[in-house]
Amino acid sequence: MKIISPDKSILNLVFTFLGGVLLLFIIAPLAGMYLNSSIDSVTEAIGSDEVRSSVWLSLWTSMAGTFLFSFFAIPLAFLLARKNFRFKSIVNGIIDIPIIIPHSAAGIAVLGIVTRESFLGRAGELFGIKFVGSPAGIILAMAFVSIPFLINAARDGFAAVPERLEKIALTLGASPVRVFFTVSLPLAWRSILSGFIMMWARGMSEFGAVIIVAYNPQTAPVLIFERFTSYGLKYSIPAAVVFVTVCLIIFITLRLIKKKR
Amino acid sequence: MLVIDNISLKAGNFELKEISFKVEKGDYFVILGISGVGKSLLLESIAGLIKIISGEIYLRGKKISNEKIQRRNISIVYQDADLFPHMTVFENIAYPLHCRKEKDIKEKVLYAAGQTGVIDKLERYSETLSGGEYQRVALARSLAAGNDIFLLDEPLSSLDPKSKAELRPLLRKLNREGITIVHVTHDYEEAVSLANKIGIMEKGAMVHIAPPEEIFKHPKSEFVARFVGIKNFLRGELKSIKESDLKIFSSGDLDIFCLTDAGDGNSFLLIQPEEISISISSESGSARNHFKGRITDIAGAKIGVEISVEIGGGELIALISSEALNSLSLKIGDEVWVNFKASSCKIYK
Numbered sequence: 311m312k313i314i315s316p317d318k319s320i321l322n323l324v325f326t327f328l329g330g331v332l333l334l335f336i337i338a339p340l341a342g343m344y345l346n347s348s349i350d351s352v353t354e355a356i357g358s359d360e361v362r363s364s365v366w367l368s369l370w371t372s373m374a375g376t377f378l379f380s381f382f383a384i385p386l387a388f389l390l391a392r393k394n395f396r397f398k399s400i401v402n403g404i405i406d407i408p409i410i411i412p413h414s415a416a417g418i419a420v421l422g423i424v425t426r427e428s429f430l431g432r433a434g435e436l437f438g439i440k441f442v443g444s445p446a447g448i449i450l451a452m453a454f455v456s457i458p459f460l461i462n463a464a465r466d467g468f469a470a471v472p473e474r475l476e477k478i479a480l481t482l483g484a485s486p487v488r489v490f491f492t493v494s495l496p497l498a499w500r501s502i503l504s505g506f507i508m509m510w511a512r513g514m515s516e517f518g519a520v521i522i523v524a525y526n527p528q529t530a531p532v533l534i535f536e537r538f539t540s541y542g543l544k545y546s547i548p549a550a551v552v553f554v555t556v557c558l559i560i561f562i563t564l565r566l567i568k569k570k571r
Numbered sequence: 572m573l574v575i576d577n578i579s580l581k582a583g584n585f586e587l588k589e590i591s592f593k594v595e596k597g598d599y600f601v602i603l604g605i606s607g608v609g610k611s612l613l614l615e616s617i618a619g620l621i622k623i624i625s626g627e628i629y630l631r632g633k634k635i636s637n638e639k640i641q642r643r644n645i646s647i648v649y650q651d652a653d654l655f656p657h658m659t660v661f662e663n664i665a666y667p668l669h670c671r672k673e674k675d676i677k678e679k680v681l682y683a684a685g686q687t688g689v690i691d692k693l694e695r696y697s698e699t700l701s702g703g704e705y706q707r708v709a710l711a712r713s714l715a716a717g718n719d720i721f722l723l724d725e726p727l728s729s730l731d732p733k734s735k736a737e738l739r740p741l742l743r744k745l746n747r748e749g750i751t752i753v754h755v756t757h758d759y760e761e762a763v764s765l766a767n768k769i770g771i772m773e774k775g776a777m778v779h780i781a782p783p784e785e786i787f788k789h790p791k792s793e794f795v796a797r798f799v800g801i802k803n804f805l806r807g808e809l810k811s812i813k814e815s816d817l818k819i820f821s822s823g824d825l826d827i828f829c830l831t832d833a834g835d836g837n838s839f840l841l842i843q844p845e846e847i848s849i850s851i852s853s854e855s856g857s858a859r860n861h862f863k864g865r866i867t868d869i870a871g872a873k874i875g876v877e878i879s880v881e882i883g884g885g886e887l888i889a890l891i892s893s894e895a896l897n898s899l900s901l902k903i904g905d906e907v908w909v910n911f912k913a914s915s916c917k918i919y920k
Contacts (some may be wrong), residue, residue: 475655477620480640481647482716484668492666496657 315411340554347547355548364533365553369560371529373447375453376460376506383457384502387464388494392473405462408455413518419452421523447523452513459508467501468494500568507564511557572596572751573617573720578626578636580616587612589626590777592770594753596719599746602755603795604772610755613772614722617753618647630720641670646713650725651710654697660684660708661693662891667716679715687711687741703734710745721745723754727761739764759795771795791839791919802877802888803842809835809918817859817913824883828859829916839919848891848914849878850908851899859913862887866905869896880909 319392355361389395389400408416424441441447463535473496479489495502517531525532530553538546573594582585587609594600602610615621617628619640623655628636635643647653654663664680673679684690687707697705706726713721723742727735740764746752758760760771762783769786771779779791790796796804807822820827820840827840848854853861864882871877876896879890887909901907 336731472652474653475648477615477618477640478649478653479649479655479666479670481618481620481643481645482667482712483641483644484666488583488670493655497655 319480334335336352343547343554344551346544347551351548352551355423355552358549360528360533361530361549361552364530364549366554367445367448367527368514368529368531368553369556370479371448372452372456372510373511374445375449375456376510379453379457379509380502380506381461383460383505384464384495385501387461387489388463388468390461391468391471405458413455413516416455417451417519417522418518420454423521424450428477433448441523443526443542445524445525445527448520448527448529451519451523453479453509455516455519456509456512459512461504463505463508464498464502467498467505469498503564507561507568511561515557541560572598573753574627574629575613575617575834576627576629578616578623578628580612580621580623582612582621585609585612585775587616587775592680592777592780593624595770596751597746597749597777597914598690598761598768599752599766600768600770601766602753602770602772602777603759603762604755605757608772609775610757610772611724613752614647614724614755618722619643619646621820644716644718645720645722646716646718647722647724648706648709648713648726649706650728651702652837654700654705654712656697658665659693660689660695660697660700663697663708664693664712664715667712671717684708684717686714686745690797701734702730703737706734706738707741708729710741711793714745714750719749720751720753723752725756726754728756728758735761748762789919793839796839796841801841802844803840803847805840805885807838807840810839811835820857820916820918823885825862825885827916828913829880829918830913831916831918834917839920841909841917842887844877844888845889847887847909847911849880849891849895849899849901849909853908854910856908856910857912860909860911860916862909863906864909866901866903869903878907880907882909 349399358443390398404415421442422428423430424434424447426442429439434446439446441450475493475497476489480486484492514529515531516529517535520529521532521535528536530549534546534553536548537549573702575590575592577589577591578587579589590613592600602613604610611681616623619635619638625635626636630643630645654660654664657664661680661684662773664683665676668676668679680693681690684693687710689704689707689711692700692704692708697708700708709726710721726742727738730738739761742752746765754765766783769781769783770777771786771792773792779786779795786795790801790804793806795803805820805822805825805827807819807820807825807883809820809831811818816830817828818831818833818835820829820838822840829840847856853863862880864880864887866878867881867886868879869876870879872890875890875892878896878901880887880889880892889909899907
């Protein structure tokens, strides 16, 4: 009797084919974009102050938002992983709202809380911070749409830390604060780092929410959109190639670092 | 040293009911019970990891029922997975010293590691340790914490026999050197080899506390009786019979006649297997107890053969000779009669 090895089963062949189609769906448009751009046009885009500053703006505002909001997201994630409380499922649902709503609507929602008439807008003005049409507004818009990635990853990371280790640390004389910083946080760090990377990556590629809060200064996605609508596909591709390349380099580097740790 | 005064607690569907016992300074107190009776919950409640709903816990003369975990000064060691995996052995042992902001951390770590035999493992991570080494490090960390009472939750259960044999002397040594130990286990041999006092737990309650020899000489629980090789140990209710010197012991569907002067009420019945005879048909001798049942097992004993017979939802074991087995041609599944005298029933309160 001939034994069919698992690797050669029809099921595996079908699944491999279907998976391959999906990978092609992701890779093909990106590859097409690279193939449709000449080295000269990409070099020109790299040399353009407008492109460089928009890429840099995307990178640092997203990083700033991720860093700033992690001070709120990580404690919340810990509470969600460790404590049972009333309406916990509702809180979990609220966290995912930015993922499911249209990002243009998210931008309008954020704009509503940062205009000069709003409390936050007025409070910001007292300290000389302007949100609309400024990096501060971009940071808020990016954070709004990308924060679920950090909270969810950190919550799963904390939940995976055996509670027993935290209890043992307490019996060894550690305060709850020390337990958090010496046991819970280091053991959940891998997941938190994943969430950090995802939030940063998602934030810097955000377009819909950002364009409503701040058309200018232009982040890279807004610049690409503007070039596309004003000058067409051919003119927008080099800027897109530069931005996608930067994103990929950062993304791959961070994943490698995370893997090594 | 440690006084548990009538504590009760609830965790999920599980309850501990009105548990009381005392552990003197220097005691090696073993809590013995089958898995799932609440032994670990009891330990965690002492350490403060689970809140009690009533009763009090006193440690070193002070009430600690509502004391914060980190202020109870009690170390707990589990059967596994209790070292911090992101720290080296040195860092694990030093952890409680850092928490207490102590000085001379290195010397203290070396001392604790020396006491437990892990001084050559200090740079390693927990995932590279064997089961025995792992538990030694956990004990070293408890020593470094400076606590004089250790709660051990099945600390030897996940170890191979060789590691178990190596770790027992270490536990005895720590106890001799002044550490009071409360150790929970389901292993009867472990309890006998370590304890100077044993508490038997059954269904969320502490049913018997005594020195090992007392526990096993006069077992008050089916669990202990089974461990020490006592067969036919039944729990039930004893009732007098009007105008008779016999009493009736009811256990499940079984009603057994007993000749005893024990008082009525809940009790345990013990019938030695050699007091039970097996017959193919009902006997009509002086024996008062005759039960029809089916043979479920035939096993060779040290002397003779043990016949297990299923009766009225329970099981009785009779010890007969091989010759009797052959002459009656007994085999598993046969219907037989089990017979024993009312006077062969021993009643324990």
